[in-house]
Amino acid sequence: MLIEIKIPVFAESVTEGTIAALHKKVGDAVARDENLADIETDKIMLELPAPQAGVLVELTVAVGDTVTSQQVIGKIDTAASATAAVQAVAAEVGVPANAIGFGTAVAPRADGETLAMPAAKKLAAETGVDLAGVAGSGRDGRVLKEDVAAAAAKPAAAPAKPAAAPVVALPVGDRPEQRVPMTRLRKVVAERLVQSQQTNAILTTFNEVNMKPLMDLRNLYKDKFEKAHGVKLGFMGFFVKAAVHALKKYPIINASVDGTDIVYHGYFDIGVAVGSPRGLVVPVIRNADLLSLADIEKQIADFGKRAQEGKLGLDELTGGTYTISNGGTFGSMMSTPIINPPQSAILGMHSTKERAVVENGQIVARPMMYLAQSYDHRIIDGREAVLSLVAIKEAIEDPARLILDL
Numbered sequence: 087m088l089i090e091i092k093i094p095v096f097a098e099s100v101t102e103g104t105i106a107a108l109h110k111k112v113g114d115a116v117a118r119d120e121n122l123a124d125i126e127t128d129k130i131m132l133e134l135p136a137p138q139a140g141v142l143v144e145l146t147v148a149v150g151d152t153v154t155s156q157q158v159i160g161k162i163d164t165a166a167s168a169t170a171a172v173q174a175v176a177a178e179v180g181v182p183a184n185a186i187g188f189g190t191a192v193a194p195r196a197d198g199e200t201l202a203m204p205a206a207k208k209l210a211a212e213t214g215v216d217l218a219g220v221a222g223s224g225r226d227g228r229v230l231k232e233d234v235a236a237a238a239a240k241p242a243a244a245p246a247k248p249a250a251a252p253v254v255a256l257p258v259g260d261r262p263e264q265r266v267p268m269t270r271l272r273k274v275v276a277e278r279l280v281q282s283q284q285t286n287a288i289l290t291t292f293n294e295v296n297m298k299p300l301m302d303l304r305n306l307y308k309d310k311f312e313k314a315h316g317v318k319l320g321f322m323g324f325f326v327k328a329a330v331h332a333l334k335k336y337p338i339i340n341a342s343v344d345g346t347d348i349v350y351h352g353y354f355d356i357g358v359a360v361g362s363p364r365g366l367v368v369p370v371i372r373n374a375d376l377l378s379l380a381d382i383e384k385q386i387a388d389f390g391k392r393a394q395e396g397k398l399g400l401d402e403l404t405g406g407t408y409t410i411s412n413g414g415t416f417g418s419m420m421s422t423p424i425i426n427p428p429q430s431a432i433l434g435m436h437s438t439k440e441r442a443v444v445e446n447g448q449i450v451a452r453p454m455m456y457l458a459q460s461y462d463h464r465i466i467d468g469r470e471a472v473l474s475l476v477a478i479k480e481a482i483e484d485p486a487r488l489i490l491d492l
Contacts (some may be wrong), residue, residue, distance in 0.1 A: 089138045091145075091160040092152045094394060103127040104270050105151045114142050123483060126270045131364065131396040131402060140164035146208060148231050192284065213238040217381055271364050282425050285303065287463040290422040291471045295479045297438050297453040301325055315380040322358065323383040325410055327488050328481035329433060330354045330375045333408060336474040338466055340407045342428045348465050357406035357426060358386055361415075362393040368426060369398055370406040414438065414455065423460050430466055433478065434458040459487035 094102065103313045107124040110116055116136040127261040145160040147153060202210070202217050206229045210217050211233065220237045222229035268276070282288070304319055311319040333340040333354055341350045354375040357368040369389040370384060392398050409426045414437040423434035434457065441454045457479060481487045 087164045088143070089140065089162045089164055090158045091122065091134070091137065093125065093155060093157045093159060094132055094134065095182070096155040096400075099128045100155075102152050102154050103132065105147050105149050105153060106131065108145070108147075108149055110142050110145075112142055112145050112286060116140060116142055122160075123147075127400070128363075130367075130398050130400055132425055136162060138164045148235075164420060179339060194236055201232075206231045206234045209234045209238075212482060269364060271367075275365060278427060279424055282427050285427065286425050286430075288458040288460050289463045289468070290423060290458050291468070291475055292420075292459075292473050293479050295455050295457055295458045295482050296443070297321075297455050297482070300485055311380070314383070317380065317383045319379075320383060320386070322386050322410070322412065323379045324482060324485065324488070325388075325433070325435060325478070326356050326358070326371060326374055326382050326416065327379060328478045329408060330358060331481050331488055332474040332477035333377070335477055336470045338470050339431045339461065340473045342407070342430055343462065343465055345427070353405045353407070355405055355407045357409035357429075359409060359411040360390050360393045362396065362398075364396065367393055367398060367403060368406065368409055369402045370391070370404070372405075391407050408432070410435065420456050420458065422458055425460055425462060430462040431471070431474075432460050433475075434460070 093103070103125040104127075105123055106126040108122070109124075110120075116122065116139065118137070118139045119135040121133045122142070125132040125134055142161040142231045143161055143163045147159045153159060178487050181244060195260070200218075202222070206220075207217070209215070209231050210220075215234050215237045217229055220229050220233050237280055299343055300321065304321070308319040311317075337350055338348075340354065341348050343349070353373055356371045358367055358371060359368045361367075364442050371377070371385050374382060377385075387397065389402070406426065406429060408429060409423075409432040412435040413421050413423075413433060414435050418436050419439070420436060421434050423432045425432050436456045436458070438453045438455045442449050443452045443454065444450075444488050445452075457475060459475045459478075
């Protein structure tokens with residue numbers, strides 16, 4: 087029985103994806119739920135599981151191809167052996183079984199038609215390439231999709247789709263250059279950042295926070311905390327708590343613009359920017375106001391781990407009413423973070439450095455961190471922006487405020 091392989095249903099805000107990697111080829115045996123391909127979307131990398139066990143007998147896409155939700159990209163024969171399955175599909179599409187990679191010899195087609203894979207025929211029809219003039223690089227001279235793409239790229243022909251692999255140009259001399267296509271994620275990030283700059287009236291207010299009280303508290307309880315909750319006690323959990331504390335006092339910071347309306351959110355979904363091999367992603371801690379410090383730290387640790395593995399879900403990367411970005415992880419001393427639309431504000435954390443400060447008339451060394459809060463001046467006035475950042479500062483410098491809700 088032939089089973090269609092369909093692209094998974096994308097999230098509502100995602101319209102298409104790109105084939106980033108193929109893990110199986112025609113003729114391979116596959117197990118149920120085995121990953122056939124990696125699909126890069128605007129937000130995450132998706133896996134394409136095999137719908138049934140069997141033999142992959144048809145595949146109509148290549149690495150770099152754009153695909154849409156529920157698009158059929160191949161077929162699996164659930165009943166036949168590898169050889170028999172390929173023979174069945176070969177008969178269906180009018181191509182000798184040997185042309186798909188099995189058997190010992192290929193007899194010329196009686197009608198003189200060029201031997202070509204179905205995907206190659208499809209691409210040839212789309213690009214206007216004459217298969218009769220294409221030299222096949224496949225087994226027994228069959229024409230592959232890559233052969234058609236190469237023919238289409240020749241002068242006076244339709245331009246071929248850019249390859250997924252980096253294109254490296256090495257000019258004469260010692261000044262090499264490398265041209266690499268943006269990943270889908272990078273392109274979307276670029277578009278959203280430009281959109282944010284063009285749409286929002288962005289201003290940034292700064293402050294500095296003395297990290298000593300929080301560092302002392304962490305050093306005092308970190309071992310007991312990890313033993314009790316099974317997760318390390320970091321600083322980000324406190325900043326999430328401090329941000330929620332400030333957003334409750336100044337609800338406009340947690341609001342967003344929708345046309346000519348201001349939408350006040352009665353919940354606190356805090357995005358935490360984390361790095362991944364594919365770039366920056368912002369998973370969201372839902373209802374952060376209802377979570378304990380331990381619950382927040384567990385979510386942050388889990389997000390960080392799965393971001394590195396590329397296993398964050400689309401639902402975890404959408405929404406959010408406020409974002410926290412920690413450039414200090416990479417050594418940043420000061421920056422002006424860009425708002426993540428449709429949010430209206432974002433907090434930037436930075437490196438903690440020993441600096442000379444004045445306390446009670448005495449110059450002392452304290453571990454200080456610069457804070458930056460960018461905000462949309464269309465709906466947030468300077469007063470609320472400054473006071474909300476001060477509220478975060480005060481909560482970090484006196485963690486008891488978070489317990490007493492002061």
